[in-house]
Amino acid sequence: MTERSIACAGLLHGRGYDLRGPCRLSLDGGRIAGVAGIDGEADPLFALPVPVNAHDHARPVRSSSFGAAGKPLELWLQYLALLPAVDPYLAAAASLGRSALGGAGAVMVHHTRVQGLTPLPLEAAEVARAAADIGVRIGFAVALKDRNPLVYGPSEEVLALMPEDAQREIARRTGNAPMPVEDQIRLVEEVAGAAAGDLVDVQYGPTGVQWCSPGLLRAVADASARTGRRVHMHCLETRYQRDWADRNFPEGMIAFLKGIGLLSPRLTLAHCTWARPEELDLIAESGATIAVNTGSNLGIRSGIAPVAEMVARGCKVALGLDGLTLDEDDDVLGEMRLANALHRGWGFDTAIDETEMLRIALANGRAAVTGRDEGGAIEPGAPADLLLLDTGKLDSDRLVPDLSPRDLLFARAGAGHIAEVIVAGRTVARRGKLTGIDYDAVQAELLDRLRHGIKGNDALRTVLPELGRALHRHFAAAPCC
Numbered sequence: 001m002t003e004r005s006i007a008c009a010g011l012l013h014g015r016g017y018d019l020r021g022p023c024r025l026s027l028d029g030g031r032i033a034g035v036a037g038i039d040g041e042a043d044p045l046f047a048l049p050v051p052v053n054a055h056d057h058a059r060p061v062r063s064s065s066f067g068a069a070g071k072p073l074e075l076w077l078q079y080l081a082l083l084p085a086v087d088p089y090l091a092a093a094a095s096l097g098r099s100a101l102g103g104a105g106a107v108m109v110h111h112t113r114v115q116g117l118t119p120l121p122l123e124a125a126e127v128a129r130a131a132a133d134i135g136v137r138i139g140f141a142v143a144l145k146d147r148n149p150l151v152y153g154p155s156e157e158v159l160a161l162m163p164e165d166a167q168r169e170i171a172r173r174t175g176n177a178p179m180p181v182e183d184q185i186r187l188v189e190e191v192a193g194a195a196a197g198d199l200v201d202v203q204y205g206p207t208g209v210q211w212c213s214p215g216l217l218r219a220v221a222d223a224s225a226r227t228g229r230r231v232h233m234h235c236l237e238t239r240y241q242r243d244w245a246d247r248n249f250p251e252g253m254i255a256f257l258k259g260i261g262l263l264s265p266r267l268t269l270a271h272c273t274w275a276r277p278e279e280l281d282l283i284a285e286s287g288a289t290i291a292v293n294t295g296s297n298l299g300i301r302s303g304i305a306p307v308a309e310m311v312a313r314g315c316k317v318a319l320g321l322d323g324l325t326l327d328e329d330d331d332v333l334g335e336m337r338l339a340n341a342l343h344r345g346w347g348f349d350t351a352i353d354e355t356e357m358l359r360i361a362l363a364n365g366r367a368a369v370t371g372r373d374e375g376g377a378i379e380p381g382a383p384a385d386l387l388l389l390d391t392g393k394l395d396s397d398r399l400v401p402d403l404s405p406r407d408l409l410f411a412r413a414g415a416g417h418i419a420e421v422i423v424a425g426r427t428v429a430r431r432g433k434l435t436g437i438d439y440d441a442v443q444a445e446l447l448d449r450l451r452h453g454i455k456g457n458d459a460l461r462t463v464l465p466e467l468g469r470a471l472h473r474h475f476a477a478a479p480c481c
Contacts, residue, residue: 003028004425007038009391010405011047015377017358019406023047027384030424034380044392045419046405048358049376050105050385051332054365055232055270055291055320058109058127058138059083060091060446062328063299066454067461072301073238074151074475075468081173082461084453085115086446088123092130094446095323097439099136101432102330102415105385105423106137106369108291108320110205110232110270114143120187121194124202128195133436135428137385139369140195141205141232142188144220145212146178151474152210152244161470166463173460181216185223192229199424201230201371208234209253210244214260221262230371231262235269238302240475242274254279263288268368270320273297273305277313280306284314289368292360294339296322307343308351318365331415336361340410354410384425389417 003026010021013035022042026034060083063069068079092109099107115123124140131138151158155174159167179187185204192202204220206212212220224231236242236253245253254275257263265287272283272290283290292305310317325335336357345351352360363376375383394408394417421429428435 003033006045006047006388007042008045008047008388009042011035011378012049012358012406014379015363017048017355017362017377017406019404025378025386027422027425030384030426032378032380032382032384035378044390046389046391046394046409047378048387048389048409049362049378049382050387050421050423051103051336051361052106052318052363052365052369052376053099053104053108053321053330053332054268054289054318054368055108055110055293055322056095056099057112057323058092058095058107059113059323060086060094061450063324064328070299070301071468072471074240075464075471076300078150078170078467079464080113082454082457082464083113084450084456085117086449086453088115088117088126089130090442090446090449091115092127093134093437093439093442096131096134096136096138097434097437097442098330099321099332100134100421100429100434101418101439102321102325103332103387103418103421104136104321104330105387105421105428106139106366108139108141108232108268108365108369110141110143112143112205112207121190124191124195128197128200131199132197134434135423135426135436137199137370137423139201139203139230139232139371140191141203142191143205143207144184144188144216145207146181146184146216147213148211149174149176151471152240158467158470158474161473162463162466166466169459169463170467181213181219184216185219188223188229201369203230203232203371206231206233208237208241209257210241214256217257217262218260221260224264224266225261228266230266230268230368232268232368233270235272236274237271237297239274240478243478252279254282258282258286268318270322271297271302271305272310273303275306275310277309280310280313280315284316287316289316289318289364291318291320291365291368292339293320293322293324294342295326295335296320296324298326299324304342307339308345311352311356316364317360318368319361320365329415332361333409333413333415333417337410337413354406357410384422386420386422387418388420388422389413390419393417
C-alpha cells in the first residue's frame with residue numbers, strides 16, 4: 001500500500017461526524033495518517049467513513065429475478081431453492097462487487113445458501129478470494145441449523161395441506177437429516193482455517209432460534225466463549241416467529257439466550273423486528289449488536305423494526321441491507337436514508353438524530369463484521385476505509401451558497417454520487433467501476449449459468465404457488481399467544 005494525499009472540499013470528521021473542509025487526508029499503510037485543514041483549492045469531493053452492511057448473505061442475484069419479490073419471508077425462503085448451484089467465486093464476486101459499487105466497504109456474509117459443489121471450507125475460501133480480489137472486508141458466518149426446515153414446527157402439518165405431487169417435491173427438498181451438533185461446530189473451525197485473514201472474520205452463524213435446537217445454541221454459546229469468535233444470528237424477524245417464540249419460550253426467548261450465555265458483546269442479532277421493550281433492555285445490557293434491515297423488512301412483508309426504541313433503550317444498532325434494499329441495488333446510502341426517514345421522528349419531534357444515524361450506518365456494525373472494534377471515523381490512526389462522494393453531482397442544482405453536504409447526504413445521496421470507495425487504503429471502486437475484477441464479465445457469466453441451470457428446477461417452480469397457499473392456511477390457523 002502506497003502513501004496518498006486527498007484534498008477534499010469537505011469531510012465528516014471524528015466520532016461526532018462534524019462537517020469540516022476543505023481538508024487534506026493523508027493515507028499511509030492502509031490507515032489515516034493525518035487530517036489537516038487547507039487553504040486554497042480542493043477537489044470536489046466529500047469524504048466520510050465507508051458504510052458497513054452489517055447483515056447480508058451475498059446472494060448472487062436479485063429476488064425479483066426469479067419471482068420471489070414481495071413474498072412473505074416464510075415463502076420467500078423456499079423460492080431461494082430455485083437458484084441452481086454455481087461456482088462460489090462467481091456468485092460471491094457478483095454480490096460483493098454489487099455491494100462495493102453500492103458504497104459498502106465491509107459486508108456480513110451469513111452463508112445460509114451453500115453452493116455445495118465442493119466441501120464448505122473450500123467454498124468459503126473461494127468467497128474469501130472474491131472478497132480479496134474486490135477489496136472489501138467481510139464477516140463470514142457459517143450457517144448452523146438442525147430443525148424446522150419448512151415451518152416452525154413439524155413439516156407434515158403443511159405438507160398435508162398440499163396436493164400429493166406438491167407434497168413429494170417439497171418433502172424431497174426439505175427432508176434431509178441435519179448434521180450432528182458437534183460436527184457443525186467443528187466445521188466452523190475448518191472454515192476459519194481455510195478462509196480467515198486480514199479482511200475476513202469467520203463467525204458462528206446459527207440461522208435463528210426457530211431453526212436451531214437448544215442443544216445447538218448452547219454449543220455455539222460455549223464455543224464462542226471458549227474461542228472468542230463472534231456469533232451472527234437472525235432474531236424475531238416476522239410476526240410468525242414472534243408467535244412461535246412466545247409459545248415455546250414462555251419465560252422469554254431473549255432471556256433464554258441470556259441464560260445459556262449466548263447474549264454477549266460477541267453476538268449480532270439481525271432484524272429484531274418484533275422485539276419487545278423488555279427484550280431490548282436485555283439486549284442493550286448485554287452489549288450485543290442489532291443489525292436492522294429496513295428495506296428487506298418492507299420488501300418481504302416482515303414489518304417495521306422499532307429502531308427508535310432500540311436506540312432509546314441503549315441498544316447498539318447497525319445498518320444491514322440483507323440483499324433487499326428498496327430498489328434491489330445494494331445502495332447503502334439509499335438504505336441509510338430510508339432508515340432515517342422512517343425512524344427519525346414525526347413533526348418537530350426527533351427520535352433519532354442524524355449523528356446517531358451516521359453511527360448506525362458507518363460505525364456500529366464494524367466490529368460485528370470485522371471482529372475488530374476500530375474504524376468508522378475519519379481520524380488519525382483509523383483504518384483508511386473511506387467513501388468519497390462527488391460534490392459536483394451531489395449539489396448540481398445549488399441555488400444558495402450555504403448548502404451543507406452533510407444535509408444533502410440525507411436528502412439525496414446515493415450510489416450515483418460515489419466517486420471512489422477506499423478500503424484499507426486501496427481504491428476498490430471508482431466512478432461506477434470496480435478496480436479489482438471485470439464486473440460486467442462476472443455478471444454476464446453468472447447470468448448465463450443461472451439461466452441454464454434454473455431450468456432444472458421447473459418442478460419446484462410449478463409447486464411453489466401450492467406451497468404458498470398451504471403456508472397461508474397454516475399460519476392463519478396457528479394459535480397466537
